[in-house]
Amino acid sequence: xxxxxxxxxxxxxxxxxxxxxxxxxxxxxxxxxxxxxxxxxxxxxxxxxxxxxxxxxxxxxxxxxxxxxxxxxxxxxxxxxxxxxxxxxxxxxxxxxxxxxxxxxxxxxxxxxxxxxxxxxxxxxxxxxxxxxxxxxxxxxxxxxxxxxxxxxxxxxxxxxxxxxxxxxxxxxxxxxxxxxxxxxxxxxxxxxxxxxxxxxxxxxxxxxxxxxxxxxxxxxxxxxxxxxxxxxxxxxxxxxxxxxxxxxxxxxxxxxxxxxxxxxx
Amino acid sequence: xxxxxxxxxxxxxxxxxxxxxxxxxxxxxxxxxxxxxxxxxxxxxxxxxxxxxxxxxxxxxxxxxxxxxxxxxxxxxxxxxxxxxxxxxxxxxxxxxxxxxxxxxxxxxxxxxxxxxxxxxxxxxxxxxxxxxxxxxxxxxxxxxxxxxxxxxxxxxxxxxxxxxxxxxxxxxxxxxxxxxxxxxxxxxxxxxxxxxxxxxxxxxxxxxxxxxxxxxxxxxxxxxxxxxxxxxxxxxxxxxxxxxxxxxxxxxxxxxxxxxxxxxx
DNA sequence: AATATAGTTTCATTCTATGAAACGCGATGA
DNA sequence: TCATCGCGTTTCATAGAATGAAACTATATT
Numbered sequence: 389x390x391x392x393x394x395x396x397x398x399x400x401x402x403x404x405x406x407x408x409x410x411x412x413x414x415x416x417x418x419x420x421x422x423x424x425x426x427x428x429x430x431x432x433x434x435x436x437x438x439x440x441x442x443x444x445x446x447x448x449x450x451x452x453x454x455x456x457x458x459x460x461x462x463x464x465x466x467x468x469x470x471x472x473x474x475x476x477x478x479x480x481x482x483x484x485x486x487x488x489x490x491x492x493x494x495x496x497x498x499x500x501x502x503x504x505x506x507x508x509x510x511x512x513x514x515x516x517x518x519x520x521x522x523x524x525x526x527x528x529x530x531x532x533x534x535x536x537x538x539x540x541x542x543x544x545x546x547x548x549x550x551x552x553x554x555x556x557x558x559x560x561x562x563x564x565x566x567x568x569x570x571x572x573x574x575x576x577x578x579x580x581x582x583x584x585x586x587x588x589x590x591x592x593x594x595x596x597x598x599x600x601x602x603x604x605x606x607x608x609x610x611x612x613x614x615x616x617x618x619x620x621x622x623x624x625x626x627x628x629x630x631x632x633x634x635x636x637x638x639x640x641x642x643x644x645x646x647x648x649x650x651x652x653x654x
Numbered sequence: 655x656x657x658x659x660x661x662x663x664x665x666x667x668x669x670x671x672x673x674x675x676x677x678x679x680x681x682x683x684x685x686x687x688x689x690x691x692x693x694x695x696x697x698x699x700x701x702x703x704x705x706x707x708x709x710x711x712x713x714x715x716x717x718x719x720x721x722x723x724x725x726x727x728x729x730x731x732x733x734x735x736x737x738x739x740x741x742x743x744x745x746x747x748x749x750x751x752x753x754x755x756x757x758x759x760x761x762x763x764x765x766x767x768x769x770x771x772x773x774x775x776x777x778x779x780x781x782x783x784x785x786x787x788x789x790x791x792x793x794x795x796x797x798x799x800x801x802x803x804x805x806x807x808x809x810x811x812x813x814x815x816x817x818x819x820x821x822x823x824x825x826x827x828x829x830x831x832x833x834x835x836x837x838x839x840x841x842x843x844x845x846x847x848x849x850x851x852x853x854x855x856x857x858x859x860x861x862x863x864x865x866x867x868x869x870x871x872x873x874x875x876x877x878x879x880x881x882x883x884x885x886x887x888x889x890x891x892x893x894x895x896x897x898x899x900x901x902x903x904x905x906x907x908x909x910x911x912x913x914x915x916x917x918x919x920x
Numbered sequence: 921a922a923t924a925t926a927g928t929t930t931c932a933t934t935c936t937a938t939g940a941a942a943c944g945c946g947a948t949g950a
Numbered sequence: 951t952c953a954t955c956g957c958g959t960t961t962c963a964t965a966g967a968a969t970g971a972a973a974c975t976a977t978a979t980t
Contacts, residue, residue, distance in 0.1 A: 409717045410936065411968060415678045416721040423743040432926060441970050446928070451675045455682040456775040459748070463927075463977095467744040469773045469780050472798030475741035477689040478733040482725070507735045509722040514735050532738030676967065677937060698957065707939050712959070729958075 414440055415448045419457065419467075428464035475532070484615060485516050487648040492519040492617070495641045499634050501619045501626070503641075506535070506542045508614045511561030513543055516615075523625040535595070536567035541603030542618035544581050545589040548605070549612075567595075588635050590628070598623045600631045604639050606646045617642045680706055681714045685723065685733075694730035741798070750881060751782050753914040758785040758883070761907045765900050767885045767892070769907075772801070772808045774880045777827030779809055782881075789891040801861070802833035807869030808884035810847050811855040814871070815878075833861075854901050856894070864889050866897050870905050872912045883908045 417438050422429060429437075435445040449465055452458040456470030479485050484507065492503040501521040506513040515533045537543040537558050547558055555574045562568040582589045588604045603618035619634055683704050688695060695703075701711040715731055718724040722736030745751050750773065758769040767787040772779040781799045803809040803824050813824055821840045828834040848855045854870045867886045871879035885900055 408936095409677060409681075409713055411675060411677050412681050412714065412717045412937095413720075415675075415681075416717065416723070419740070420721065423740055426743075426747060428747065430926080431928095442927070443929080443971095444969060447675055447968080448678065451678045451682065454679075455686065457682070461749070466747050467740055469744065469748070469775055469782060471737055471740040471744050472780055472782065473800050474685070474689055474733055474737040474798075476796060476798035477692075478735065478737050481692060481694065481732050482735070483727070509735055514738055516735060516738065530742060532740075532742035534739050674967095696957085708958070709940095709960080710938060713937080 411448075414438065414444065415452065418445060418448050419452060422458065422465060422467055428461070428466040430463055431465070434465065479531075482516075483649050484645075488517045488617075488645055489519075491641050491645045491648070492517055495519075495617075495619075495637065496521050498637055499619060501621045501631070501634065504529070504542060504618050504620065506546075506616050506618070508537070508546050508616075509534075511537060511558050512565065513537055513546060513616070521619075521621065523622050534565070536562045536565065538562040538568055538572075538577055538580075539591065539595040540618070541589040541591045541601040542616045543589075543595075543603075544591065545603045545605045545616050545618075546613055548582050548586075548589065549584075588639070590632060592623070592628065600626055600628065602631055602635050602638060604635070604642045606642050606649070608646070608649075617645070677714075680704065680710070681718065684711060684714050685718060688724065688731060688733055694727070694732040696730055700731065745797075748782075749915050750911075754783045754883075754911055755785075757907050757911045757914070758783055761785075761883075761885075761903065762787050764903060765885060767887045767897070767900065770795070770808060770884050770886065772812075772882050772884070774803070774812050774882075775800075777803060777824050778831065779803055779812060779882070787885075787887065789888050800831070802828045802831065804828040804834055804838075804843055804846075805857065805861040806884070807855040807857045807867040808882045809855075809861075809869075810857065811869045811871045811882050811884075812879055814848050814852075814855065815850075854905070856898065858889070858894065866892055866894065868897050868901050868904060870901070870908045872908055872915070874912070874915075883911070 418434055418440075421434055421437050425433075425437075431442065431446060431449070434449070435442045438445065449458055449460070453460060453465075453468065456468045458465055459468040460466075484505065488505045492505060496503045496519040499521065501523070503519050503521070504515055505517040507516050508514075512534045513536075515529060515531055515535065518529060518531070535543060537547050539562075547555060550558065552574060555577060559568065559572055559574055559577055563570060563572055580591070580594070588602055590600075590602050592600045594601075599620055599622055601618050601620045603616050605613035606615040606617065608614055617638060619631060619638055621631055684700055684706075687700055687703050691699075691703075697708065697712060697715070700715070701708045704711065715724055715726070719726055719731075719734065722734045724731055725734040726732075750771065754771045758771060762769045762785040765787065767789070769785050769787070770781060771783040773782050774780075778800045779802075781795060781797055781801065784795060784797070801809060803813050805828075813821065816824070818840060821843060825834065825838055825840055825843055829836060829838055846857070846860070854868055856866075856868050858866045860867075865886055865888055867884050869882050869884035872881040872883065874880055883904060885897060885904055887897055
């Protein structure tokens, strides 16, 4: 009764796997490109950035618009309202998001720290759930935020066992998304990652200055780790020692959630 | 300098406009179908409900999964985590959502009632923003909720000037989505709609028993009304007279928002 | 007004998307 | 244990959808 959950880490970013369903893949790239840039985009920008012809891009946009995935004002395009019901559906139906909330809540109460749950998507991670701790964590981290795999305990633990080839891609993506400087190398990244054999990651002032964190991966049996859970705390309220003392609790919560996910026969 | 904003009301639901980009249109239908059913879906269900062959449905799902729009556990599919960043992008960049929030906030403070902002999508409307009033409105109405056009002031005002042919489609969609009973007719619907010439709609106990509401449409110059704003209040805290007394304020807020939307040169 | 730039439509060609059929596989039941 | 069934997956030949060049229109810039 093996349960295999996956949101394939596949392309998700710049064209990679080609072949199947070309037009659909391209449409998804246009859609992704629209999100990447904060500002609304013009047709010609989208076409150029996605590397496709104007007519093709236009046709894609028109269909997406018909379904509300894209809206248009004058000549500029942006994400449309149909994504809201989709997000609602995800938050209400995805086992990770649903089962995760109470687990996070309990852990936050136990530890007094903020707890967050991330899913890997391509070469980034996405914040899927979060519960505030006692120390309020001023900086804002809303649901759906795209975060790097290269920084923060919750990111690093997801690439702890990765091959050099994959780390290379991770680094490239982090640079492309502006999370790392231009010259950032795999070697530098490796120096941050947990020692082999260590099942948790630690970070201090890595993604956000003044914040410490520890993170562990959820165990999707028979598959590369795809989700992670982390504790965050402002430096004023904790120390490396103290936050690491919570790793056993964190580990326990993560196992509990992993088991819940296996159990639910979706 | 006419500003034309549109999220085409087009298909969005059951296949309608066919022709262009068949594979993409079908993919969007699969995606929509996945949201419609709360429960995760099996491949064969999706294929049947969308009226397409198994191989085609499978190929579509695989591509959507590559981009995180869909996730799979064993043999069942559901909406994937990539919709969260998309929703975030919408909420942060869409002029309606962005400009709407402060306007709603102010109106809620002024009137003490809950204020909500909706966008038409296909033959439904979607809750895009909401601010609670003093009387807390117990029932939950989260962002992204799909609501009918046939009930509630915010819905009815969006079809106030519609043709019979269109009302017929609205009625069909409302029945299909379970918002209206099987035998519901266009005539019944018409009896609820505001009198011709009246620029606001009123409802009492229509969608939710014990709630009164008034709604007005935003004026996208040169286009069918696509967005609406409404005040809601529990019956204990107001009366038809009292809530209607707020219509001028509501109208004013809606105009203000409409102007903001025109102004922003996106 | 003239020019340049961006968007849109047309159309012939190519190759992708498609479903029928064959296959694999696990579950159910005899 | 074996046969049967249902569902998912792969293969493959074919139809027709997706594509980009080019022509055309609209909009901005000088």
